[in-house]
Amino acid sequence: MTVVTVEVGDRPLRQINREIRALASTATEIVVTDPLSRHNLAVALTEDTPVRILGNVGYYCGGLNSGGVIHVEGDCGWGVGEAMARGKITIDGYAGMSVGASMRGGLIHIKGSAGPRCGVAQKGGDIVVEGNIGYLSGFMAHTGRIITLGDAGDATGDSLWEGAVWVAGDIKSLGVDSHPVEPPAEEVAEVEELLDGLGLADSTRDWKKVVSGQRLWYFESRDSSAWLMI
Amino acid sequence: MADDLSINDSPNGLSHEDLVALRDGAVDGRPAGIPTSYDHGESIRWTPKDIADIHAMSRLGRYQIRGFTTANRRMANWNDLVFVPATATRLPLEGYRESCDTKTVLGDRPGLVSNPIELDIPIYIASMSFGALSASAKAALGRGASKVGTMTCSGEGGMLPEEREASKTMVYQMTPSRYGLDLEHLRQADGIEIVIGQGAKPGTGGLLLGMKISDRVARMRSLPVGVDQRSTVRHPDFLGADDLLIKIEELREATDYRIPIFVKLGATRPRFDVAMAAKVADVIVLDGAEGGTGASPELLLDHTGIPTMTAIPAAREALEESGMSGEVKLVAAGGIRNGTDAAKALALGADAVMIGTAALMALGCNSPRYLEDYQKIGTSPGKCHHCHTGRCPVGITTQDPFLETRLHVDPAADRVARYLTAMTMEITMLAKACGKSSVHNLEMEDLRALSLDSSALTGVKLAGVDRPFTW
Numbered sequence: 271m272t273v274v275t276v277e278v279g280d281r282p283l284r285q286i287n288r289e290i291r292a293l294a295s296t297a298t299e300i301v302v303t304d305p306l307s308r309h310n311l312a313v314a315l316t317e318d319t320p321v322r323i324l325g326n327v328g329y330y331c332g333g334l335n336s337g338g339v340i341h342v343e344g345d346c347g348w349g350v351g352e353a354m355a356r357g358k359i360t361i362d363g364y365a366g367m368s369v370g371a372s373m374r375g376g377l378i379h380i381k382g383s384a385g386p387r388c389g390v391a392q393k394g395g396d397i398v399v400e401g402n403i404g405y406l407s408g409f410m411a412h413t414g415r416i417i418t419l420g421d422a423g424d425a426t427g428d429s430l431w432e433g434a435v436w437v438a439g440d441i442k443s444l445g446v447d448s449h450p451v452e453p454p455a456e457e458v459a460e461v462e463e464l465l466d467g468l469g470l471a472d473s474t475r476d477w478k479k480v481v482s483g484q485r486l487w488y489f490e491s492r493d494s495s496a497w498l499m500i
Numbered sequence: 501m502a503d504d505l506s507i508n509d510s511p512n513g514l515s516h517e518d519l520v521a522l523r524d525g526a527v528d529g530r531p532a533g534i535p536t537s538y539d540h541g542e543s544i545r546w547t548p549k550d551i552a553d554i555h556a557m558s559r560l561g562r563y564q565i566r567g568f569t570t571a572n573r574r575m576a577n578w579n580d581l582v583f584v585p586a587t588a589t590r591l592p593l594e595g596y597r598e599s600c601d602t603k604t605v606l607g608d609r610p611g612l613v614s615n616p617i618e619l620d621i622p623i624y625i626a627s628m629s630f631g632a633l634s635a636s637a638k639a640a641l642g643r644g645a646s647k648v649g650t651m652t653c654s655g656e657g658g659m660l661p662e663e664r665e666a667s668k669t670m671v672y673q674m675t676p677s678r679y680g681l682d683l684e685h686l687r688q689a690d691g692i693e694i695v696i697g698q699g700a701k702p703g704t705g706g707l708l709l710g711m712k713i714s715d716r717v718a719r720m721r722s723l724p725v726g727v728d729q730r731s732t733v734r735h736p737d738f739l740g741a742d743d744l745l746i747k748i749e750e751l752r753e754a755t756d757y758r759i760p761i762f763v764k765l766g767a768t769r770p771r772f773d774v775a776m777a778a779k780v781a782d783v784i785v786l787d788g789a790e791g792g793t794g795a796s797p798e799l800l801l802d803h804t805g806i807p808t809m810t811a812i813p814a815a816r817e818a819l820e821e822s823g824m825s826g827e828v829k830l831v832a833a834g835g836i837r838n839g840t841d842a843a844k845a846l847a848l849g850a851d852a853v854m855i856g857t858a859a860l861m862a863l864g865c866n867s868p869r870y871l872e873d874y875q876k877i878g879t880s881p882g883k884c885h886h887c888h889t890g891r892c893p894v895g896i897t898t899q900d901p902f903l904e905t906r907l908h909v910d911p912a913a914d915r916v917a918r919y920l921t922a923m924t925m926e927i928t929m930l931a932k933a934c935g936k937s938s939v940h941n942l943e944m945e946d947l948r949a950l951s952l953d954s955s956a957l958t959g960v961k962l963a964g965v966d967r968p969f970t971w
Binding site (some may be wrong): 283284287288309310313314316328329330333334336348349352353355367368371372374387390391393394409410412413431432487488489495497 | 560561562565677678679680681682683684686709710721722723724727728732736737738743746747749750753754756757
């Protein structure tokens with residue numbers, strides 16, 4: 271068991287991330303201290319050595335993650351886990367805009383609430399938000415699941431492709447060409463299984479799954495009025 | 501005696517109105533008018549195209565979509581500029597004998613990137629996606645570019661293995677849609693191009709119609725097969741210049757400060773946009789309104805953006821004003837057809853040029869073969885702009901497996917290589933005539949403008965009077 275500490279403070283970012291990447295292949299856990307809301311911490315990790323960050327982080331924490339397991343004991347700024355392919359990111363606090371933007375795989379778990387555009391352009395993987403998600407969450411999400419145990423803001427699921435926004439609470443308003451459906455039992459079971467793994471089991475939730483109406487998927491002359499929605 | 505007009509009022513039995521009308525072939529039942537004038541209406545406002553456009557919109561219920569490039573005839577024209585080679589007051593180099601350096605380095609901002617890109621020629625292949633282009637076309641461009649020591653760029657659809665394998669040097673494009681964006685692909689790249697906009701449709705995202713969303717294209721973009729894909733124009737996780745700076749830092753961290761970062765802009769307000777981008781990027785790619793595309797709303801092609809040759813001097817001024825000239829490199833693109841256009845772009849202030857449409861022509865785009873297939877899509881060689889349909893008769897802008905077999909990769913790669921060589925020869929011929937031992941020494945003083953417009957728009961001196969047209 272080798273737990274090593276990387277101090278952030280005002281040291282050069284390049285040095286900090288190089289240390290994290292190098293230690294990821296030797297240590298059993300990396301503890302990152304004094305993060306001072308710095309941007310771009312722990313980006314582009316490929317090893318699954320746990321990285322625990324003690325405090326708030328800025329933009330793009332865990333960006334381009336390809337296998338890293340990151341736990342932020344604080345809040346995070348924009349684009350946490352953006353373009354993530356594999357791995358897991360946990361945020362104990364709140365998250366800013368564009369959680370998991372364009373992510374392709376892995377899991378992002380926000381224990382607080384997430385800002386607008388949560389899961390924007392998502393292309394796979396799962397985002398679980400214990401609190402609320404902001405406006406335009408799921409905007410143009412291709413595939414994957416955005417799951418909130420709280421409420422969803424305005425324009426939820428705007429212009430979706432095949433992604434889905436799962437909402438246990440209330441939806442303030444739906445986005446263009448999206449609508450809620452009652453999810454099939456087997457899909458609910460899969461979501462509950464995922465939540466169970468995070469210690470969030472509760473079989474009494476009333477799920478709404480927001481999906482695309484597919485009216486904007488095609489330029490269709492017989493339905494040209496659909497384009498007036500946007 | 502006064503003439504009695506009534507006497508011959510009706511010679512041959514014709515009425516007064518018949519006589520006024522001259523009976524020149526009037527058709528019974530048609531409204532009054534001189535019949536031949538129906539063929540020559542030619543209102544400058546209601547042209548046959550404008551009328552046909554209304555008919556098309558009233559059928560489709562949407563704007564028209566097509567590929568290729570602008571049809572706006574008022575775009576400033578490279579032909580309005582000429583070189584003024586060395587004569588008595590400047591010494592030319594021997595055009596057929598002496599050498600002229602064409603080496604081009606991008607991303608050599610001091611102390612930032614460990615592996616700047618070194619190209620043998622000042623021209624490279626523009627970003628065009630797999631999806632817009634067939635895999636064979638991408639591979640042929642890569643092989644052709646590699647043969648002459650230059651590079652390609654992935655385009656929006658992600659990194660195609662065939663292109664990466666074929667391209668000695670390759671820039672990976674990060675568009676707002678982020679299709680297939682992958683750390684491994686970033687690390688395989690020799691440069692990263694962040695797209696803020698493109699010349700063909702600045703301010704609007706990419707477009708790929710369902711006919712071209714094949715299984716493979718859909719898989720690479722995580723899209724349902726056959727949908728009309730309309731990409732975002734804003735990036736999902738940054739908005740303004742401050743955020744862009746942080747995003748670039750992330751990419752530099754992910755690639756360990758090894759490869760340069762390009763920022764691609766559609767030419768609209770180059771003075772301001774370039775000044776901003778110069779603060780954060782290693783290379784700025786400025787794509788003028790003549791830039792081509794596989795598909796776009798037609799109105800954007802024809803009515804948005806400013807011409808390439810007007811954008812370059814403005815961009816160069818912005819670099820000078822921000823003190824980044826020489827450090828941040830400027831790549832110009834959009835409507836460059838040959839070495840002459842490229843040389844003019846370099847003289848106006850570009851460090852390199854990027855060619856897209858011209859490279860497709862070298863592959864065989866619009867070549868006079870498979871005439872019946874051109875006819876099927878309502879066009880003919882030399883006029884085809886049907887990239888958006890995916891029915892490319894010569895296998896370049898298609899995902900149809902049968903049509904794609906018509907592009908033979910090796911010969912096509914040779915055509916691209918020879919064309920790039922010929923272009924480079926044209927550039928050096930002009931540079932040497934102007935007395936320059938490097939193509940990068942071409943300057944605005946080597947040019948003169950043939951029209952008031954082109955002088956006013958570029959700042960190039962008017963031919964003869966040797967002063968730029970100002971007001």
